[in-house]
Amino acid sequence: MERTFPALLARMQELRDLQGIIGLATWDQETYLPAKATGARAHQLSTLQGLHHERLVDPRLGEVLAWAAAQPELDADQRAMVRVLTQERDRAVRVPQALVKALAEAQSRALVAWRQARKEKRFALFQPALARILALRREQADAYGHEGERYDALLEGYEPGMRVARLTPVLTALRDALIPMVAALAAAPRQVPELLQGRSFDAQAQWAFTLRLLEAMGFDLEAGRQDRSIHPFTGSTHPMDVRLTTRIDEANLLSALFSTIHEAGHGLYEQGFEEAHYRTPIAAAPSMGLHESQSRLWENVVGRSRAFWEHFFPALSAAFPQALAGVDVEGFHGVVNRVSRSLIRTEADEVTYNLHIVLRYELELLLIDDELPLEEVPAAWNERMRRYLGVTPPDDTLGVLQDIHWAWGEFGYFPTYTLGNLYSASLYRAAERALPELPGLLRRGELLPLRDWLRTHVHRQGYRLPAEELIRQVTGGGLTDTDFLQYLRGKYGALYGISL
Numbered sequence: 001m002e003r004t005f006p007a008l009l010a011r012m013q014e015l016r017d018l019q020g021i022i023g024l025a026t027w028d029q030e031t032y033l034p035a036k037a038t039g040a041r042a043h044q045l046s047t048l049q050g051l052h053h054e055r056l057v058d059p060r061l062g063e064v065l066a067w068a069a070a071q072p073e074l075d076a077d078q079r080a081m082v083r084v085l086t087q088e089r090d091r092a093v094r095v096p097q098a099l100v101k102a103l104a105e106a107q108s109r110a111l112v113a114w115r116q117a118r119k120e121k122r123f124a125l126f127q128p129a130l131a132r133i134l135a136l137r138r139e140q141a142d143a144y145g146h147e148g149e150r151y152d153a154l155l156e157g158y159e160p161g162m163r164v165a166r167l168t169p170v171l172t173a174l175r176d177a178l179i180p181m182v183a184a185l186a187a188a189p190r191q192v193p194e195l196l197q198g199r200s201f202d203a204q205a206q207w208a209f210t211l212r213l214l215e216a217m218g219f220d221l222e223a224g225r226q227d228r229s230i231h232p233f234t235g236s237t238h239p240m241d242v243r244l245t246t247r248i249d250e251a252n253l254l255s256a257l258f259s260t261i262h263e264a265g266h267g268l269y270e271q272g273f274e275e276a277h278y279r280t281p282i283a284a285a286p287s288m289g290l291h292e293s294q295s296r297l298w299e300n301v302v303g304r305s306r307a308f309w310e311h312f313f314p315a316l317s318a319a320f321p322q323a324l325a326g327v328d329v330e331g332f333h334g335v336v337n338r339v340s341r342s343l344i345r346t347e348a349d350e351v352t353y354n355l356h357i358v359l360r361y362e363l364e365l366l367l368i369d370d371e372l373p374l375e376e377v378p379a380a381w382n383e384r385m386r387r388y389l390g391v392t393p394p395d396d397t398l399g400v401l402q403d404i405h406w407a408w409g410e411f412g413y414f415p416t417y418t419l420g421n422l423y424s425a426s427l428y429r430a431a432e433r434a435l436p437e438l439p440g441l442l443r444r445g446e447l448l449p450l451r452d453w454l455r456t457h458v459h460r461q462g463y464r465l466p467a468e469e470l471i472r473q474v475t476g477g478g479l480t481d482t483d484f485l486q487y488l489r490g491k492y493g494a495l496y497g498i499s500l
Ligand SMILES: [Zn+2]
Pocket: 262, 266, 292, 295
């Protein structure tokens, strides 16, 4: 490998091509793969990932990256590419292959144990596998290296640059503001009726409506597609090939609508990178939290707004004339924003959602530091559910066993959901300042000016800057819960007729 930028760029492109094909094979695995091909696909993916790893940790690449980092004539984008790939490579190099293999095996076992434990509603069946995963993740965190908090080394894998010392005060203040807000909403004299239960929504009409939403949001269906899967997700092989999935459930219209809007938020980000960055390490979001800010901004801030449904509800109503009989835009807006103290994170509304996350974050910090005996985890979970949300899980499946993340070993992932919510509110406020006519545009179903603003200020930036620096550049302030809390107080105070 020559010590020239073109040689380095060629390696970057090769690595991105491999990632793209891994993405495509993974998308296929979740959508169209014939049942009998599961084993074959696992081998294929493992081979491709092995190739990618080999090319990434190649010592010659390390030498050329070190050389490139010292070349003053590189432009800002080229320096960013070198910085991002160096970070990725350093992390990959630090973890011994034996540990990577042990983690993969522990994950497979933990998944089996987690499924069985859920079936029997007994955390104890998952406990030994979780102990093993935690031990390996601690070892991995120490291999990555950290100053102070071991959790930082894991957080870095999802939210580069974020630290426990920065995150904990924000999440604690958010928790302390949300607990009384949730209690006040539960006690409000005006409650929002659940209008859609027991109705059935034609699957074909749902599908057609989701395509209409994608078109209005400006998702390019000639540079991507939508399919169905059990768990909606966004897969990307290239900015010109972005694959969304949604979930159609005849008993639940909201599932398809909001899955599509959410994934399209991710998809617009993936389609929005600058062409000059394609096939390089900076055609990427700087963090999971920032990626999630795009899906949450569209799903919640826009997609659950009154203005949005003033435009789209008449069409929705026409698409389901019988199923939506007797429901008007006001009732529908209420239903999509109903607050309830529920047990399951993925079904939680915008107000209670982040309390589910703070609970997990607090337990993860204790678990990674080995400060909570595993047999006490269900009790610690339930105690926090009572304190934060006023509900007690009747069993472990509806409590501590509800998420797959810990079985995957994904400690450090949960807080990125809340970062997404906080960033989404701050970004939307910045968009409102830049586009004073935004509420009127939404009311007319004109979503492209907002998409274009996000494209310029967020998507096209790619990974030039770490997430919080990008947020600071766009909004004038860094990570904060102020914009999010102000957004919740305004919207939910009005909806529930109380002052929050
Ligand atoms: Zn998402």
